[in-house]
Amino acid sequence: MYDLHCHLLPAIDDGPADLETSLEMARMAVADGITTVACTPHIYPGVYENTAYGIRAAIRAFQCELDQRGIALRLVEGADVHLAPDLIEGIQAGRIPTIAGSRYLLLEPPHHVAPPRFEETVFDLMVAGLVPVITHPERLSWIETHFDLFERLAMRGAWMQITAGALTGRFGKRVKYWSERFVGDGMCMIIATDAHHPRRRPPCLMEAREAAGALVGGEEATNQVVIRPRGIVNDVPPSDLPAAALRTCPRDQRNANGPIRASVFGRLLGRKTGV
Template sequence: MIDLHCHMLPAIDDGAKDLETSLQMAEIAVEDGISITVCTPHIYPGVFPNTLAGIRRAAWDLQCELLDAGIPLQLTYGADIQVVPDLVQGLQDKTLPSLHGSRYFLFEPPHHVATPILADLLYNVLLAGYIPVITHPERLSYIEADYDLFVNAARQGAWLQLTGGSLLGAFGSRAQRAAERFLADGVTHVLASDGHNLDGRAPVLAEARDAAAAIVGEEEAWRMVLDRPHAVVSNAEPDSVPLPVGLVGGIRRRKRVKKSWPARLFNR
């Protein structure tokens, strides 16, 4: 499996507190069946002022530590990007990192206060050729009122990413119900761990994949943790893997996606 959203880098945001925690998180991910993790610390002005250069260096340093420790986890990097000024410009000039340098990037809406400019932001980044992967909409405190906004965003070309733990009740019954609704409506593209630590927010996906399979079927559940994440890190076209059934009126015939690991960003 490929985890597109994980806070594994040590002491860079509210994720892993130190290197030892990062190494243990990596071991947990590998034991769960994850082979590639995209390290995506927060970029949140005034709280987590991370930069592309700093994230890239931290990911490289952690990859070296994993190699030394014999932990077979491939890392790359991106960021969990909050609503920031000049979002499109930041992606274009690479001050804001996309996922593995691709056209896809994690976009984190405000957790507790809906922003009236969200639809305009999504439209502008789509128009510029980027694909926002909207993180954990099921966990937003206002999701019941704004559910259709996120479904419409998906219909316009954004991708929706649910947190695996939401399906298992880790964030309460409201988030679980919303996650199940997104899956049942056939508008979910990706499951990710959003792992932050070793216990309540561990970087695991297998159990959540099974829970998703009970709603959308085995093949579609695997698309959420393997095929679509692979398309992201390969910078493939959004339709290189069938889109969720609720967005296309039916699962189309699956296109083949080359399974080789793409060129490593660290050498770019």
């Protein structure tokens, strides 16, 4: 599996404070079946002033530590990027990294306040040739009043990343409900751990893969943790990757060909295709 949102690097943001904690998290990830991790520390002006150059240096150093200890984990670059007026300029200038140097960018909205012009900012990124991957919308305190905003963004081509622990109940019933809503409504393109700590926020994906499978089937769950994340790392265009699937229908509503599935685009247009 691929984990494309993970705070694994030591002493660079609010993730692990030291090397030993990072190594413990890396061993946990490997034991869980994760083979590739995007190291995505915060880039948050005024709080975490990380840059692509510093992140790459930290990844090189930590990859050496992993290799010396025989921990079979491949690291790629990235960042958990917060909104800023010069965001596109920073990406184009090389100060802000995308995931593995691809067209895909992790974009973290503010947790407690719906930002003005957020929809416009996301579209500006898309016009610039990027695919914004919006991180953990299910955990935002304002999701109840703005779910339609994320529906519009998904319909226009933005991607949503749901937190593994949200699907398994680590963040409570409210967040679990919204994570299942995103997954079941065909709006979750990838699942990632957003891990910060080996116990409080562990790097575990398998349980969430199984939880997603119960909602949308094993094939779509695999798409969320293997196929689409691998496509991101390889910079595959979104149109060449599988569309998201809808929640599996109750047995008495299935047609002869099996559960009904559709991309979010087809769902919003009222088109469903049986497979």
